[in-house]
Amino acid sequence: MTIRWIWAFLDRPATQFDECAEFWTAVTATTLSAKRGANSEFVTLLPDSGAPAVKMQAVPHGPRIHLDLDVEDVPTEVDRAVKLGATLVLEHPEHTVLKSPHGMIFCLTPAGTEGEIAPVVTGPEGDRSRLDQVCLDIGPSDHDEEVKFWTELTGWRWMPGSLPEYSRLTPDSKLPVKLLLQRLEQDRPTAAHLDLACTDIETTAAWHEKLGAHRVRWGTGWLVMTDPAGQEYCLTGRDPE
Missing domain, CATH: 3.10.180.10 (2,3-Dihydroxybiphenyl 1,2-Dioxygenase, domain 1)
Structure with a gap:
């Protein structure tokens, strides 16, 4: 594909x-x-x-x-x-x-939409961020089959992540969203959340809170937030550029 x-x-x-x-x-x-x-x-x-x-x-x-x-x-x-x-x-x-x-x-x-990727967003305090990734959250029993499916479906390059529970699918062409694959600790149907790359997680989080988001917990290099509907998303320390 x-x-x-x-x-x-x-x-x-x-x-x-x-x-x-x-x-x-x-x-x-x-x-x-x-x-x-x-x-x-x-x-x-x-x-x-x-x-x-x-x-x-x-x-x-x-x-x-x-x-x-x-x-x-x-x-x-x-x-x-x-x-x-x-x-x-x-x-x-x-x-x-x-x-x-x-x-x-x-x-x-x-197919229809193609073009340049939208620019990085600058927050009110000068922090920069970009919604650049969708993370697929996969139960441990389903992980290998689900990773195989998405790898074969997309035809994208699979790479291991920095932590053993993560891997990544990267397209050869420049597309606006990449895919991260996360192995959860407990089984549940596969779902997804958004990841935003940030130059300053703390400053971006404070801005998002003023707009209606809530902090949930810190991870290793990321902060889990919820939007106004309660949907989790993450602010990460990746480079938004």
Whole structure:
């Protein structure tokens, strides 16, 4: 599969959608597109320059993250994904919804968006950050199969991480979002969270708190936060450039 573009898709409860949209546009220095969809449930977060890479959807359930992968031939890639172990969830004229072998929702969508990656965001205190990574959280029993699936599906280069519970998938071409694969300590369906690379985690966290986020816990080089809907994300010490 050649992925032409990758989208981080933020599914947020309809009752908290406006609050979450305000938060995520602020921390990504974007503005909302016009709403679209049968129930006006979809928006794209538009940067001042560069191509967008984040979308949001108002949903009737709790918050979650899914991925949209833009490809040249959706039906062909759907067939291949199913052969690799994906489950077909929903076929739509414009996209197909699937589920990875152990529960991660993703969509295959027609190629269209390409361009320069949006610039780094500068916070009010001069700290710099970028939403650059989606981390797939995988239970230990499912880890090897799930990693194999995503590696074969994307065709991206697999590399071990700095800690044994992490590995990384990196595309050959320049795309706005990379994939981190995390082996959890307890089994649960595969899900995902966002990672933002920061020049100053503490300063960025203080800014996010003023916008409605909450601190949860520190890790080794990262800080776990929750957005206004309670969805976890991480601020990391990676270089946002």
